[in-house]
Amino acid sequence: MDEKNGLAERFESHRPHLRAVAYRMLGSRSEADDAVQESWLHLTRADTSGIENLGGWLTTVVARVCLGMLRSRTSRHEEPQGAQVPEPISSDKDGSNPETDMLQADSVGLALLVVLEKLVPAERVAFVLHDMFAVPFEEIAPIVGRSPAAARQLASRARRRVQGADAVPDVPLTRQREVVDAFLAASRAGDFDALLAVLDPEVVLRADSTAVSFGSQSELRGAHAVANNFKGRAQAARPALVNGDVAAVWAPGGKPRVVIDITVAHGKIVEINLLADPEHLRQLDLAILDA
CATH class of the missing domain: 1.20.140.160 (PhyR, sigma-like (SL) domain)
Structure with missing residues (x-):
């Protein structure tokens, strides 16, 4: 023993x-x-x-x-x-x-x-x-x-x-917020050209398995494909501070369901990750920002 x-x-x-x-x-x-x-x-x-x-x-x-x-x-x-x-x-x-x-x-x-x-x-x-x-x-x-x-x-x-x-360079929070706000506004308005203007030509969209179960594509590449995906959407998404960077979140009733993690470089969005796994979301340092 x-x-x-x-x-x-x-x-x-x-x-x-x-x-x-x-x-x-x-x-x-x-x-x-x-x-x-x-x-x-x-x-x-x-x-x-x-x-x-x-x-x-x-x-x-x-x-x-x-x-x-x-x-x-x-x-x-x-x-x-x-x-x-x-x-x-x-x-x-x-x-x-x-x-x-x-x-x-x-x-x-x-x-x-x-x-x-x-x-x-x-x-x-x-x-x-x-x-x-x-x-x-x-x-x-x-x-x-x-x-x-x-x-x-x-x-x-x-x-x-x-x-x-x-290798993605750090971007000031004020600039991140400007890009995220422009992205959300273009998405809500269904403005395809405005979406293209804020997306890097080689932008990549990826989604975790929970987001895919909500209907998202698991991966999209290129500004046209990503713009088409977000055109007319993100109606209820709000800007948020996620682990110290500006992102967006869909939080019906104040409960985060999907985080739109956005990476900005040189004034353009180069990567978007849709994160919806409940365990993951609980671990995030997340604060919804005023619209």
Whole structure:
């Protein structure tokens, strides 16, 4: 009994780090908790006498569990749940600090949300493990079933996409508000030309699975397609401050149902993300602005 209790205590000391890893991979707190619990079950069934680095062993196990969950989503042709994906963190060479991992895992980067969710499972696992938690490619390779060189390529491809999302320059809030207001006005009025004027020619619209269930397209590309999508719509959408940036929200009865997350660069809208997952919306720092 003492040995079992000792193992449980050691596992609990690693739980914050494991939850941070799983949360980054899955984008859902509930699924992350499920993956961590599954790693505990693996531990209780394993011969622990030969495990020298329990933290590393558990990280490998939870990564394999998460990879399986991500692949299961893909095989069912499911959209990711739209939960928040935090910004990358780095770990100390001698191991991650659990408290720091969990604190930073709860920080939110909406710009990374869609990018991470669009990565294929192996890319996401390789990127999260290496770039966010400093796991060597030699250890990542058997998890994703590739050679270390191939695992490095997976992370590199993922990194290019993430860096592309991070390359959007900061825009003052006053300018963001001007662009969002112009977009909403053009949408409500059904003014196609005014919509084109505020949209970047290469603008991308993406929606999470809940927004798709409301009738949205999962992805649209190009100003004409996005303008057609919003023409005559957004009648009840209101400007809002979401995680420090200006966006729009549909909130019937004052309860947010859909956030229209808008990224502005060089005076144009370059990306729109429709976020409607209830768990995700509850976690947002959201304030509806006066019209």
